[in-house]
Amino acid sequence: MVDSLEATNGMDARLAANLCRGVVITTPNADFIPQPRLGTVEVFPRSDLRYGMDDATLWPQFYIEQYPHLAAIRLNPKFAYARYAELWWTPLGREFEESKTAGVRGLGLFSCSEMTALERYKEDILRESKEQLMRTPSITISSARVVTTFSWVRLRYNVGKFEEKALEVIEFQRNFLELRAALDYLIEYFPRMHSQTSRAAVSSSIMGCFTFSPIITQEFFAAGIPVWLIRSIDSIGTNIAINKIVKVRPPMAESICLGPRPNQNYPVVYRGPSENPARYIEQHKFSRSRYIFFNPNNGVRVTKPTDDQFESLEVESHTQSLRSLQSKPTITIGAKPCMWGKKTLFNCALTKHISQTTHLEDPRRKKGRLAETSS
Amino acid sequence: MSAWAGALENVRSRVSEEDRATISFESYSVPDPAMFAHSDHGGTFMKHWLTTRESWIWRVTRGSTDDPSRKHYLPTKVWRDLLFFGFPNEIPPSAGPSSKGKLSSAEKRNRRLQSVRDALFDGNQELEVENTPQLLAWKGVPIPMPNDEPSLDAVEREVLWELYEFNFRFDLLIVDSQLANDKWKVGNGEHGESLKRFSQIGECFHGSDDSDFRFLPPAIPDNNVGLAANKLAESTVFVLRLARLMLDWKMPYDKAIPELVAESDKGKLTDIKAYKLTRAVAGAYCDGVYRILGRAAVTPHCMKPRVGTLNQ
Numbered sequence: 001m002v003d004s005l006e007a008t009n010g011m012d013a014r015l016a017a018n019l020c021r022g023v024v025i026t027t028p029n030a031d032f033i034p035q036p037r038l039g040t041v042e043v044f045p046r047s048d049l050r051y052g053m054d055d056a057t058l059w060p061q062f063y064i065e066q067y068p069h070l071a072a073i074r075l076n077p078k079f080a081y082a083r084y085a086e087l088w089w090t091p092l093g094r095e096f097e098e099s100k101t102a103g104v105r106g107l108g109l110f111s112c113s114e115m116t117a118l119e120r121y122k123e124d125i126l127r128e129s130k131e132q133l134m135r136t137p138s139i140t141i142s143s144a145r146v147v148t149t150f151s152w153v154r155l156r157y158n159v160g161k162f163e164e165k166a167l168e169v170i171e172f173q174r175n176f177l178e179l180r181a182a183l184d185y186l187i188e189y190f191p192r193m194h195s196q197t198s199r200a201a202v203s204s205s206i207m208g209c210f211t212f213s214p215i216i217t218q219e220f221f222a223a224g225i226p227v228w229l230i231r232s233i234d235s236i237g238t239n240i241a242i243n244k245i246v247k248v249r250p251p252m253a254e255s256i257c258l259g260p261r262p263n264q265n266y267p268v269v270y271r272g273p274s275e276n277p278a279r280y281i282e283q284h285k286f287s288r289s290r291y292i293f294f295n296p297n298n299g300v301r302v303t304k305p306t307d308d309q310f311e312s313l314e315v316e317s318h319t320q321s322l323r324s325l326q327s328k329p330t331i332t333i334g335a336k337p338c339m340w341g342k343k344t345l346f347n348c349a350l351t352k353h354i355s356q357t358t359h360l361e362d363p364r365r366k367k368g369r370l371a372e373t374s375s
Numbered sequence: 376m377s378a379w380a381g382a383l384e385n386v387r388s389r390v391s392e393e394d395r396a397t398i399s400f401e402s403y404s405v406p407d408p409a410m411f412a413h414s415d416h417g418g419t420f421m422k423h424w425l426t427t428r429e430s431w432i433w434r435v436t437r438g439s440t441d442d443p444s445r446k447h448y449l450p451t452k453v454w455r456d457l458l459f460f461g462f463p464n465e466i467p468p469s470a471g472p473s474s475k476g477k478l479s480s481a482e483k484r485n486r487r488l489q490s491v492r493d494a495l496f497d498g499n500q501e502l503e504v505e506n507t508p509q510l511l512a513w514k515g516v517p518i519p520m521p522n523d524e525p526s527l528d529a530v531e532r533e534v535l536w537e538l539y540e541f542n543f544r545f546d547l548l549i550v551d552s553q554l555a556n557d558k559w560k561v562g563n564g565e566h567g568e569s570l571k572r573f574s575q576i577g578e579c580f581h582g583s584d585d586s587d588f589r590f591l592p593p594a595i596p597d598n599n600v601g602l603a604a605n606k607l608a609e610s611t612v613f614v615l616r617l618a619r620l621m622l623d624w625k626m627p628y629d630k631a632i633p634e635l636v637a638e639s640d641k642g643k644l645t646d647i648k649a650y651k652l653t654r655a656v657a658g659a660y661c662d663g664v665y666r667i668l669g670r671a672a673v674t675p676h677c678m679k680p681r682v683g684t685l686n687q
Contacts, residue, residue: 099429100510100512101425101426101428101429101510101511101512102427102429102430102433103426103427103429103430104430104502105502106502107429107430107433107502122586123586126586127586143570146570146574147570149586149588150570152586152587153587153588153589153590156587157589157592158432158433158436158437158591158592159429159430159432159433160433160437161502164437288569288570289569290437291570291573292548292569292570292573293435293436293437293545293548293590293591
C-alpha cells in the first residue's frame with residue numbers, strides 16, 4: 001500500500017484521518033497527522049511569548065505561497081544538549097542581569113550560556129547566508145538575513161526591561177529559524193522537487209505543512225518535506241490507496257503554550273481565517289516594528305480581547321469550520337476575509353479551496369496516465 | 376569636516392520664512408554635546424550623563440507608537456538641568472505657587488525635572504530609580520575615582536563623539552521619515568518598506584557590512600571613519616549613499632546632488648566633484664534638520680584630530 005505512493009507521486013496516503021464528515025487529511029510521507037488550526041483565529045504572544053499553534057516554529061502551518069520555506073523550519077530537538085536546542089529556550093528572570101550603570105533598576109541584558117550559543121549560531125548562519133547570497137541572490141534570504149541581524153544586535157547590545165528582552169529573544173529565535181529554513185529550502189529541498197532522480201526520503205527533523213493543493217503535496221513529497229493534504233473524501237474514490245487510518249494529533253500542552261502571558265497586555269496581531277497569509281505577515285510586522293526604534297506609520301492595532309472573549313471565539317469558530325466542511329462544497333470566488341463575529345467567512349474560503357483542488361485533474365498525473373496508456 | 380561646518384553657517388537663510396514659522400522648539404534625543412564644551416560645569420555634566428546614559432538610550436531606542444517626531448526629544452534647557460542636577464530621583468516635593476500665583480525659578484526647574492521623570496517612567500512600574508551611588512563606567516569598564524572625583528580625561532573624547540554620532544543618526548532617521556514618508560510605509564510581507572529604508576540609512580555609516588553593526592548606540596571607532604573619514608575617497612562612499620536617500624526628500628535641495636550622483640553612476644566622480652557633492656549633501660542635511668526639528672543640525676565628527684586641518 002505504502003509502496004504505491006511512488007506510482008501516484010504522493011497522492012496515495014501513508015496515513016489518513018477524518019477531519020470531519022466528508023473531509024479527510026492524508027499524508028504521503030509523515031508518520032502522524034497533526035491537528036490543523038482551523039476557523040477564525042487570534043494571534044498574540046502566549047505565555048511563552050510564542051504564538052501557540054499559530055507559530056511556525058512550533059506547529060505545522062498552512063502552505064503559504066510567499067513563504068514556502070516555513071515548511072522547512074527545524075523541529076525542536078527536544079533534548080537539552082542537542083544543537084539548536086537553545087532556539088526554543090524561553091528566558092527566565094534569573095538569567096536577566098540588571099545593568100549597574102543605568103541609573104534605574106529594572107534595565108539589563110540576558111547573560112547566560114544560551115546567549116553564548118545563540119551568538120555562535122548567529123555567526124555561523126550569517127556567514128553561510130552571505131556565501132549563499134554571493135552564489136545565488138535571493139530576496140527571501142537577504143531579507144531574512146537583515147532581520148536576523150537587526151534582532152540580534154538589539155537583543156545583544158541594547159538594555160531593556162526583562163519582558164522586552166525576553167520578547168527579543170523569542171523574535172531572534174524565530175528569525176534565525178526562518179533564515180535557517182529559507183537556506184535549507186533553497187539549497188536542499190527545492191532542487192529535489194523537480195529532480196528526475198528517485199524521490200527523497202522524508203526528513204523527520206522539519207516541520208512540514210498543511211495544504212489543499214495536490215500539486216504542492218506532490219512537490220513536497222518529492223522533496224521529502226512532511227505534507228498533509230486536506231481533501232474531500234469524494235476525491236479519494238477507489239483509486240487512492242490508504243495504508244492506515246489514524247486520529248489527528250492535537251498539540252501536547254507541554255510543548256505549546258496556549259494561555260496568555262500573565263500580567264502583560266500584548267495586542268492581538270492578527271484576527272481572521274487561519275489559512276490567510278496575513279496571519280503570518282502580521283506576525284512579521286509586529287516584531288519588525290521594533291527594529292527601527294520608532295514607528296513611522298503610527299500603526300493602530302486591535303486591542304487584546306478579554307479572556308472569556310478569546311475562549312468563546314475559538315470554540316465558536318472551530319465548530320463553524322467543522323460544520324462548514326460537512327456542508328456541500330460551494331465555490332465562492334472572491335470571498336472577503338473573515339470579520340469579527342461573522343459566521344460565513346471561513347466557510348467560503350475553505351470550501352473554495354476544496355472545490356477547486358479536489359476536482360481538478362493534476363496535470364502531472366494526467367500526463368503520467370497518458371504515458372501509461374501510450375506505452 | 377569643513378563641508379559640514381560650512382553647511383551649518385547658512386542654514387537659516389536657506390529655509391524660507393514661511394517654513395521657519397512652523398518651527399516649535401529646540402530639542403535633542405540625547406544631550407547636545409556642545410553643551411559640555413560651552414559650560415563651566417562640563418565635568419558635572421559628564422558625570423551625570425554617564426550615570427544615566429543607558430536609561431536614556433533605552434528610552435530613545437525602544438520605539439513608540441505615537442508622535443514619532445517628538446516623543447524622544449527633550450528641550451535643551453531640560454537637558455541642561457538634568458545634566459547639572461543629576462537624575463531626577465531626589466526632587467523635593469513641590470511647594471506650589473506663591474501667594475501671588477507665580478512659581479519661583481527653582482519650582483519651575485523642579486516641575487521640568489518631574490516632567491522628565493514622568494517621560495521616562497510613565498507606564499513603567501517595574502522600573503525604579505536607583506538611590507544608591509551609581510557605578511561610573513564607560514564601555515563596561517569602571518572609571519577611576521581618585522579623591523572621589525571621576526577621572527574623565529581618558530573617556531571624554533569618546534563620550535562626546537558618541538553624543539554627536541547618536542544625535543546625527545537619530546535625527547537622520549526622523550528627518551528622513553518625515554521628508555521621504557512614502558518610503559517608510561510598512562509593506563505587506565517580508566520586504567517591509569520601513570525596514571528597507573532603515574537598512575539604507577544604516578549603510579550611510581561605517582561598519583554597516585558587519586554582522587554586529589549597531590545603528591544605535593553606535594560602536595566607538597578607533598579612527599576617523601565613515602562620513603568623517605580622513606580620505607575623501609573613503610568618505611565619498613558614504614556621502615553618495617546619503618545623497619541617494621536625499622533624492623527622495625520632498626524639499627528643495629542643491630541640483631548638484633542628482634547631477635553628481637548620476638556622474639558617480641557613470642564612474643566619473645573626480646575628487647573636486649566628490650567634495651562638491653559632500654558640501655551639497657551637508658547643506659541639504661542641515662536644511663532638512665532645520666525644517667523638521669527647528670534647530671541647527673548635529674553633524675558627524677572626527678574621533679581623532681586630523682593633521683593639518685581644523686576640526687570641529
